[in-house]
Amino acid sequence: SQQGEEDPQALSIQEGENATMNCSYKTSINNLQWYRQNSGRGLVHLILIRSNEREKHSGRLRVTLDTSKKSSSLLITASRAADTASYFCATHPDDKIIFGKGTRLHILP
Amino acid sequence: DAGITQSPRHKVTETGTPVTLRCHQTENHRYMYWYRQDPGHGLRLIHYSYGVKDTDKGEVSDGYSVSRSKTEDFLLTLESATSSQTSVYFCAISMGLAGGFGEQYFGPGTRLTVT
Numbered sequence: 001s002q003q004g005e006e007d008p009q010a011l012s013i014q015e016g017e018n019a020t021m022n023c024s025y026k027t028s029i030n031n032l033q034w035y036r037q038n039s040g041r042g043l044v045h046l047i048l049i050r051s052n053e054r055e056k057h058s059g060r061l062r063v064t065l066d067t068s069k070k071s072s073s074l075l076i077t078a079s080r081a082a083d084t085a086s087y088f089c090a091t092h093p094d095d096k097i098i099f100g101k102g103t104r105l106h107i108l109p
Numbered sequence: 110d111a112g113i114t115q116s117p118r119h120k121v122t123e124t125g126t127p128v129t130l131r132c133h134q135t136e137n138h139r140y141m142y143w144y145r146q147d148p149g150h151g152l153r154l155i156h157y158s159y160g161v162k163d164t165d166k167g168e169v170s171d172g173y174s175v176s177r178s179k180t181e182d183f184l185l186t187l188e189s190a191t192s193s194q195t196s197v198y199f200c201a202i203s204m205g206l207a208g209g210f211g212e213q214y215f216g217p218g219t220r221l222t223v224t
Contacts, residue, residue: 004151030207030208030210031207031210031211033211033212040218041217041218042113042199042201042215042216042217042218043152043199043201043213043215044215045212045213045214048207048211048212088151088152090152092207092208092210092211095208095209095210096154096167096168096210097154097210098168099144099151099152099153100151101149101150101151102151
């Protein structure tokens with residue numbers, strides 16, 4: 001896998017269900033971030049987790065980080081139609097930032 | 110979009126012509142970035158700036174140059190546009206936490222088509 005690769009590429013769930021997407025990376029990192037992008041718009045920062053943190057919450061978002069497995073997961077609970085978007089992880093190894101290709105999330109009514 | 114504007118929002122240009130995209134911020138943030146977003150590649154960093162007249166290359170800097178003469182403006186120039194530079198270009202800013210690679214705020218994007 002490349003640095004910052006999301007899985008799955010696309011996900012469709014019913015409104016009200018939880019959505020989980022994963023990010024894997026190759027090299028050690030200083031932090032990992034998750035962003036959301038609505039169609040035709042710029043990215044919006046959701047949450048940043050540092051390499052010495054294991055879990056972080058923000059509203060309906062829960063992010064975990066497992067540095068031993070070089071992976072992170074983003075959980076969105078009680079999904080809403082407005083959560084339909086693409087979600088990107090971004091890793092920060094050394095003096096660079098690398099974005100993954102994203103997970104397209106579609107919330108079905 | 111966090112006090113960030115990009116101009117133009119859409120541009121169509123011919124191969125071989127120079128093109129300049131402008132990013133303007135009202136947040137007085139130290140760091141500014143230019144990315145391109147292409148299907149199948151995600152978001153890739155072109156250049157970034159960590160202060161007036163201080164810039165550095167990103168992952169895909171060939172064929173691009175940047176300038177920052179004022180805190181609020183960051184210009185991206187395609188010296189001689191090629192069809193491979195057809196893309197959506199995003200500007201971003203940050204306060205510079207985590208060595209400049211912490212939380213970033215993105216502009217609305219510029220869709221550039223090179224014919």
